[in-house]
Amino acid sequence: MNLTMINLSLLNFAFFFNRNFIKKKGKNNVQVIYEDAFSMRKAILKDNACKAGIYMFTNKTTGDIYVGQSIDLRKRFLNYFNLSYINKRNELVINRALIKYGYSKFFLxxxxxxxxxxxxxxxxxxxxxxxxxxxxxKIAGGSSRGLV
Incomplete structure (x- = not known):
């Protein structure tokens, strides 16, 4: 079993025993898991205003993931939740997956x-x-990380 499958198993386990999302406080970071990127979008935007960090979209159907970073997570997620924006940037694999499967099929x-x-x-x-x-x-900071 590879590391990705182990991490997904842990995420799935966490969702069975928690409500819509979990907050865990660590030494220097906070981890938040939103079970449904679509229905939780208002909370996602509110919780992440003016925060820099690393995020991950996980496809509930396929288990495939996307990792990204942003100096302002709220602004980044506003783009993801703007269907017109992601349709125009459909060269990004994650954008095509969000369109194909729908936001509710992704953990954020x-x-x-x-x-x-x-x-x-x-x-x-x-x-x-x-x-x-x-x-x-898969080189951090690159401008074309999710391009095909």
């Missing part, structure tokens, strides 16, 4: 909140650990 996980200066290092850690399928170029 805030892997961690971190300082802007640490974003590339932390994102690279998750690329190396999780090997996300929806990310084509």
């Amino acid at each position: 996980t805030i892997l961690e909140y971190c300082d802007i200066s640490d974003l590339d290092i932390r994102e690279q850690h998750y690329f190396d650990t999780l090997n996300p399928k929806y990310n084509i170029q």
Whole structure:
């Protein structure tokens, strides 16, 4: 069993025993898991305003994941929740998957909140650990990470 499957199993386990999302406080970060990216979008936007961090979309149907970073997660998620925006940027694999499966078929996980200066290092850690399928170029900080 690979690391991605183990992580997905842990996420699935967590969802059975918690309501819509879980918050875990760690030393330097907070992890939040939203069970349904569509129905939780207002909370997602509110909770992540002016926060930098690393996030992950997980396809509930296929188990495929996308890892990304943002200096302002709310602004990034506003783009994801704008269907017109993702239709125009359909060269990104994650955008095509969101259109194909629908937002409600995705978990959205805030892997961690971190300082802007640490974003590339932390994102690279998750690329190396999780090997996300929806990310084509797995080099942190690259502008075409999810392009096909």
